Amino acid sequence: MHSDRNEIVALELRDLSKTYGRGAKAKRAVSDVTLSVRCGEVYGFLGPNGAGKSTTIRMALGLIRPTSGQVRLFGSEVTDRDALGRVGSLVDGGTFYPFLSGRDNLRVLARTRGIDGWRTEEVLERVDLTRDAKRKFKGYSTGMKQRLGVAAALLDDPDLVILDEPANGLDAAGIQDMRKLIRALADEGKAVFLCSHLLHEVQQVCDRLAIVSKGRLIREAGTAELLGTSLRLTIEARPMDAALKVLETRRPIAAPSGHIAVEGTSEEAPAIVRELVAAGVDVFRIAAEEQNLEKVFLEMTSDPND
Amino acid sequence: MIDAVAAEALKMRRHRGTWLMVWIFPIAIFLIALASLVYYQFAPASPPADPQSAAAWIADSTIFWRAPGSAPGRILIAGFSALLFAGEYSWNTWKLIIPARKRWQLVVAKWAVAVGFVFAAFALTDLISLTTEWLRSLQGSAIPEGVTLSGILAAHARAAAYALLPIAYATAFATLFAVLTRSILATVIISIGLVILEGMLGLLGVFFHARAPDLTRFLIETLPPYHMLNLIEWANRKAGLVSPLGPDASVALSWTTSLIALLAWIGLAMAVTLVRFSRQDLN
Numbered sequence: 001m002h003s004d005r006n007e008i009v010a011l012e013l014r015d016l017s018k019t020y021g022r023g024a025k026a027k028r029a030v031s032d033v034t035l036s037v038r039c040g041e042v043y044g045f046l047g048p049n050g051a052g053k054s055t056t057i058r059m060a061l062g063l064i065r066p067t068s069g070q071v072r073l074f075g076s077e078v079t080d081r082d083a084l085g086r087v088g089s090l091v092d093g094g095t096f097y098p099f100l101s102g103r104d105n106l107r108v109l110a111r112t113r114g115i116d117g118w119r120t121e122e123v124l125e126r127v128d129l130t131r132d133a134k135r136k137f138k139g140y141s142t143g144m145k146q147r148l149g150v151a152a153a154l155l156d157d158p159d160l161v162i163l164d165e166p167a168n169g170l171d172a173a174g175i176q177d178m179r180k181l182i183r184a185l186a187d188e189g190k191a192v193f194l195c196s197h198l199l200h201e202v203q204q205v206c207d208r209l210a211i212v213s214k215g216r217l218i219r220e221a222g223t224a225e226l227l228g229t230s231l232r233l234t235i236e237a238r239p240m241d242a243a244l245k246v247l248e249t250r251r252p253i254a255a256p257s258g259h260i261a262v263e264g265t266s267e268e269a270p271a272i273v274r275e276l277v278a279a280g281v282d283v284f285r286i287a288a289e290e291q292n293l294e295k296v297f298l299e300m301t302s303d304p305n306d
Numbered sequence: 307m308i309d310a311v312a313a314e315a316l317k318m319r320r321h322r323g324t325w326l327m328v329w330i331f332p333i334a335i336f337l338i339a340l341a342s343l344v345y346y347q348f349a350p351a352s353p354p355a356d357p358q359s360a361a362a363w364i365a366d367s368t369i370f371w372r373a374p375g376s377a378p379g380r381i382l383i384a385g386f387s388a389l390l391f392a393g394e395y396s397w398n399t400w401k402l403i404i405p406a407r408k409r410w411q412l413v414v415a416k417w418a419v420a421v422g423f424v425f426a427a428f429a430l431t432d433l434i435s436l437t438t439e440w441l442r443s444l445q446g447s448a449i450p451e452g453v454t455l456s457g458i459l460a461a462h463a464r465a466a467a468y469a470l471l472p473i474a475y476a477t478a479f480a481t482l483f484a485v486l487t488r489s490i491l492a493t494v495i496i497s498i499g500l501v502i503l504e505g506m507l508g509l510l511g512v513f514f515h516a517r518a519p520d521l522t523r524f525l526i527e528t529l530p531p532y533h534m535l536n537l538i539e540w541a542n543r544k545a546g547l548v549s550p551l552g553p554d555a556s557v558a559l560s561w562t563t564s565l566i567a568l569l570a571w572i573g574l575a576m577a578v579t580l581v582r583f584s585r586q587d588l589n
Contacts, residue, residue: 055589061405064587084405095398099321111313113406152402 008074010086010160010191011037011060016069018055029055031215032069039159042182042192044206044223046199048301052215053195054091057164060193061089073160085113088158093168094149098138102129102148105137109152123151128177142169150181160191167198179205199294213301233264236285237276246279247272261289310407310415311422318390318419327386328423331373332430339438346445360452364461367439370431371465374424375472375538377501383473384497387420387480388490395488400588409584413481417576420477421470428469432462468541471568475534478575485583504531508549515551526557530571533564540564 018030030052037043047053058064060071062078076083096105106120124130127147132140140148146169153161163182167175175198182205186192196202202209203223210220219226236259237243243260244252250262250272264272266288276283318324325333358366373379391413394400403412436458443449479500483493503510507526514522526532532549539547540561548558 058401058587058589061401063401063404064589065585081408087405089405091401092398095402097317097397097399100317104316108313108317109402109406111309111316112403112412114309 008039008191009036009072010039010074011035011043011162011193012070012072012075013056013060014070014072016056016059016071017067018052018059018064019067029215030059030066033212033215033217035210035217035220037160037191037193039191040186040189041207042186042194042205044202044209045193045195045212046197046202046209046297047212050214051212051301053212054164055215056212057089057091057162057193057195060162061087061091063091085156086159087162088153088156088160089162089164090146090149090153090166091162091164093142093165094145094147094152096137096145096148096152099136101134101136102140102144102151103133105148106152106155110155113156115156119155119157123154126154126181127151143171143174146170147174150178154185158190160193161185162193162195164195165197166194167196167201175201199297211297211301218301232289233262233266233269233272234285234287234289235260235262235272235276235283237281237283239281242279243276243281246275246281307411307415310411311418313403314390314415314419315422318423321389323386323389323393324423327382327389328427330382331370331427332434335370335431335434335438339434343438343441343445346442346447357448358450360450360454360457363450363453364457367436367458368432368461368465370428370435371462371469372538372542373431374428374469374476375534375541377505380472380476380501381494381498383420383424383476384480384501385494386424387477388484388493388497390416390420391481391484392488392490392493395484396490404588410580413580413583417477417481420481421473424473424477425466425470429466432466436462465541468537471537471565472534474572475530475568478572478579482575482579482582485579485586500531504535507531507535511549511551511557515555519551519555522551523555523557526551527559528567530568532557533559533568533571536564537561537568 013033013035016030016033017028019026019028021027033052033056035043045053045056055064059066060073060078062071062084071078073080073083074086078084096102097108100108103120103124106123107117110117110120121130124133127150129144129147129151132144137145137148146166150163150166153163166182167178170178179201182192182194186207194202194206206223208220208222209226211218235243235247240258240260247260247262250264253261262272269286269288273283273286374383394403439447439449476497480493480497483496484490487493487496511522511526526549532547535549536547536559539545546558546561546564548556550556
């Protein structure tokens with residue numbers, strides 16, 4: 001039953017593009033982004049500032065009309081209210097009516113959605129905001145605003161949760177709670193589309209990742225795959241020239257420290273050692289260089305012209 | 307749909323702007339009425355005033371329903387509509403509620419609350435005013451003979467019906483300006499400009515008629531300001547507005563013509579608002 005649910009595609013973007021302005025002033029914010037998010041997974045959407053993440057999220061929520069391409073929610077057009085009713089979102093760190101209390105803001109949202117207000121207390125409890133629910137929103141700290149935003153996203157028990165920078169303004173404990181909450185949502189079978197610049201958090205919580213740069217999706221893969229394929233092996237071997245020749249097909253880089261770096265996983269290390277030894281090269285050390293998402297992200301999104 | 311209206315009402319009922327621009331009418335009248343009752347209770351008896359006819363007394367008692375058509379009334383209504391619509395841009399909250407409901411439903415709910423709140427405020431003002439008159443009669447200020455409850459109800463129902471038009475007109479255009487400018491301040495400024503321009507209609511008509519008579523007549527007979535003023539005149543004086551354009555030229559249209567023209571303009575403003583808003587990108 002659970003696995004059946006995990007086959008459901010909650011969000012699908014097909015060749016999604018958005019251009020602002022016309023003629024010479026036209027600026028392409030998003031170019032042909034195609035991706036899909038399934039129920040039960042946390043999907044990370046990463047990119048540097050101005051990469052088009054927010055524009056993509058706004059198109060997914062029907063706030064912005066795409067110039068071309070399609071947004072499908074649970075197989076329906078984004079204009080389908082029933083489909084959009086299954087989506088909860090946090091954008092811009094939680095935008096609410098400053099003159100209303102946290103609780104009244106949720107009541108207004110519940111009414112607008114046409115649902116009972118009974119879930120208001122439940123979601124306030126879930127984001128640990130019950131004690132401050134009476135206070136006016138304008139008096140909230142950044143973290144409290146963020147948590148109210150998450151509460152609003154969960155108000156209608158959505159099947160797809162879109163979170164744009166949910167950990168912004170949270171302290172260490174808050175970030176940890178947020179991580180647990182996101183994981184719990186996915187474990188409940190919900191699809192979570194997570195946009196965050198806290199790469200360490202994303203690495204820990206996401207099942208799949210997409211990296212966007214300058215409006216284009218440049219890589220989409222499982223988190224483990226993305227980190228795994230980018231593994232590097234550092235080799236200390238003599239003579240260096242002979243070692244470089246043997247490793248030629250693996251695009252070796254000779255570091256000034258006397259090490260050679262090649263692309264490869266730790267599973268490939270024994271084969272590499274055998275190749276080198278067979279060619280009469282002495283191998284003193286071979287080690288897998290741990291990759292983290294930050295490194296991968298920076299490599300993928302760095303501009304060679306900079 | 308009822309939920310959307312209830313949400314809007316829940317949101318706006320306690321906003322400071324609602325108190326300042328809508329609830330101010332019944333509150334001000336209540337305070338004035340209270341002060342007058344206290345004053346007449348303790349003031350020395352004054353010689354009786356000339357008796358008023360029942361018809362004149364009833365007509366005078368509907369005075370508060372004329373406020374929505376007055377310049378200050380329309381500016382306050384426009385201000386409240388600006389708060390209701392452009393406020394969502396200022397607070398950045400469209401993106402909170404747009405995924406929750408169809409855009410046209412959100413706009414219609416806001417119209418309902420704008421017109422509903424303003425109408426309720428004037429109805430309450432009217433009720434306070436009538437109650438005050440009745441209390442004054444207990445203090446010795448006689449209600450003319452011939453004034454009946456049915457007469458009062460009929461006159462007030464008619465006055466309330468007439469008041470709906472300026473309320474809808476001010477709301478529809480303020481909404482349009484709010485959606486186009488996305489700013490409370492800009493909406494209020496444009497609305498005030500429109501009211502001032504309408505006040506200068508007579509002068510402008512005479513000035514431009516001397517230079518371009520046909521175009522001036524066409525514009526006056528087509529654009530909404532004359533029709534709004536004409537209907538207010540019909541409501542207040544049972545006679546239409548004659549807007550002189552020159553020595554031998556004037557505009558004087560029937561109330562049905564003005565009603566149709568004004569309804570068309572209100573409908574057009576609402577339609578443009580809906581179309582514009584439904585295609586608007588909200589970053």
